[in-house]
Amino acid sequence: MTETNNKVRVAIIGSTGYGGVELIRLLQAHPRVEITSVISSSTAGVPISDGFPHLTNIITRNLDGVHPAEIAEVADLVFAATPSGVSTKLVPELLDAGLKVVDLSGDFRLKDGAVYEQWYKHPAPKAELLEKAVYGLCEVFGEEVRDVDFISNPGCYPTATLLGLIPALSAGWIDASSLIIDAKSGVSGAGRGTSLMTHYAEINENFKAYKVNKHQHIPEIEQVLTQVSGEPITVTFTTQLVPMTRGIMTTMYATLNGAYTTEDFIELYRQYFKGRQFVRIRDLDVWPATKEVSGSNYCDIGFAVDARTNRVTIISVIDNVVKGAAGQAIQNLNLMMGWEESLGLTFTPIYP
Ligand SMILES: NC(=O)C1=CN([C@@H]2O[C@H](COP(=O)(O)OP(=O)(O)OC[C@H]3O[C@@H](n4cnc5c(N)ncnc54)[C@H](OP(=O)(O)O)[C@@H]3O)[C@@H](O)[C@H]2O)C=CC1
Numbered sequence: 001m002t003e004t005n006n007k008v009r010v011a012i013i014g015s016t017g018y019g020g021v022e023l024i025r026l027l028q029a030h031p032r033v034e035i036t037s038v039i040s041s042s043t044a045g046v047p048i049s050d051g052f053p054h055l056t057n058i059i060t061r062n063l064d065g066v067h068p069a070e071i072a073e074v075a076d077l078v079f080a081a082t083p084s085g086v087s088t089k090l091v092p093e094l095l096d097a098g099l100k101v102v103d104l105s106g107d108f109r110l111k112d113g114a115v116y117e118q119w120y121k122h123p124a125p126k127a128e129l130l131e132k133a134v135y136g137l138c139e140v141f142g143e144e145v146r147d148v149d150f151i152s153n154p155g156c157y158p159t160a161t162l163l164g165l166i167p168a169l170s171a172g173w174i175d176a177s178s179l180i181i182d183a184k185s186g187v188s189g190a191g192r193g194t195s196l197m198t199h200y201a202e203i204n205e206n207f208k209a210y211k212v213n214k215h216q217h218i219p220e221i222e223q224v225l226t227q228v229s230g231e232p233i234t235v236t237f238t239t240q241l242v243p244m245t246r247g248i249m250t251t252m253y254a255t256l257n258g259a260y261t262t263e264d265f266i267e268l269y270r271q272y273f274k275g276r277q278f279v280r281i282r283d284l285d286v287w288p289a290t291k292e293v294s295g296s297n298y299c300d301i302g303f304a305v306d307a308r309t310n311r312v313t314i315i316s317v318i319d320n321v322v323k324g325a326a327g328q329a330i331q332n333l334n335l336m337m338g339w340e341e342s343l344g345l346t347f348t349p350i351y352p
């Protein structure tokens with residue numbers, strides 16, 4: 001990989017979407033990255049600040065078209081912040097052109113193509129690429145990310161959910177057959193395209209469930225939980241849209257396998273995530289709120305054991321666009337490059 005002035009050259013496909021624009025914001029402040037191309041399939045040739053005035057005098061370059069060979073001439077690594085279905089076709093061409101790739105879509109997260117087709121309703125990528133893609137949940141699989149050239153960035157809901165469940169499941173503290181996940185997202189999770197679902201009058205002062213038991217993140221969560229626990233796991237997973245711009249809260253319920261206390265959970269998770277600065281385990285009765293991670297790469301997790309019901313409630317929050325997308329993608333870049341994983345990501349949440 002070429003490093004110019006000690007910097008890696010990076011291109012962003014889908015730079016006119018929410019994930020891409022957030023990558024621009026974060027990478028602008030990254031000390032080891034130079035953005036050499038911002039790419040659009042529909043508006044190439046115009047300055048990106050035409051459509052995004054907040055980038056005026058920050059990114060002065062024009063949008064480039066989607067041409068893998070040309071991208072490979074100016075960049076070493078590309079972020080594909082593209083819709084599912086698009087990445088399936090694009091990523092092989094980018095890899096063939098010699099680029100490293102971090103793909104933000106759901107296309108390469110599921111190892112079984114038939115499962116992908118069942119949930120995503122698109123033709124699956126080739127099996128060898130599904131095999132090659134490394135699932136970049138940094139705090140769990142960070143060692144596997146080092147020195148690879150193709151990362152599949154985890155989904156937003158799965159990031160919050162998996163970080164909230166894996167330590168307790170790995171330790172055998174919770175019953176794997178009892179998992180219920182109640183998930184809520186701000187509307188930026190749906191991307192920049194307009195739809196009736198996210199239209200202001202439909203979501204303002206409203207709160208609605210969608211894709212109940214049908215969400216494409218269900219097999220992703222089940223695949224990873226099955227992998228870490230060694231036994232087949234299914235989950236009940238309900239997604240809901242909240243009238244806010246950013247943020248995900250997942251509230252998880254599980255039956256306990258023993259007489260563990262809330263303090264035990266806090267200690268278990270602090271040990272599991274020791275040295276991983278982006279996961280913050282809350283003190284007793286200090287519940288995480290989405291605002292407390294907004295604009296940052298943190299995932300905050302809190303617990304309450306209920307001895308009466310023999311269940312634990314686990315609450316996990318992230319900013320869907322940062323830790324759920326662009327921030328985690330940069331964390332993966334850092335690991336791929338052998339840099340400190342927090343490089344360029346150590347900013348404080350925006351509050352209030
Ligand atoms: N928003 C979020 O919180 C999260 C999103 N993701 C995933 O990240 C990806 C990007 O999401 P998000 O930014 O929200 O989506 P958006 O809909 O906001 O943006 C997607 C972008 O992809 C570009 N695009 C569309 N078709 C093509 C094509 N054929 N070739 C190249 N580029 C294309 C579009 O830009 P143009 O027309 O200019 O090319 C568009 O701006 C998606 O796969 C999404 O599921 C994952 C986690 C969280």
Ligand SMILES: CC(=O)N[C@@H](CCC(=O)OP(=O)(O)O)C(=O)O
Binds near residue numbers: 107187
């Ligand atoms: C609020 C909202 O609509 N969120 C989206 C998140 C989709 C996403 O990020 O898609 P992939 O991870 O599968 O690429 C959804 O629920 O479908």
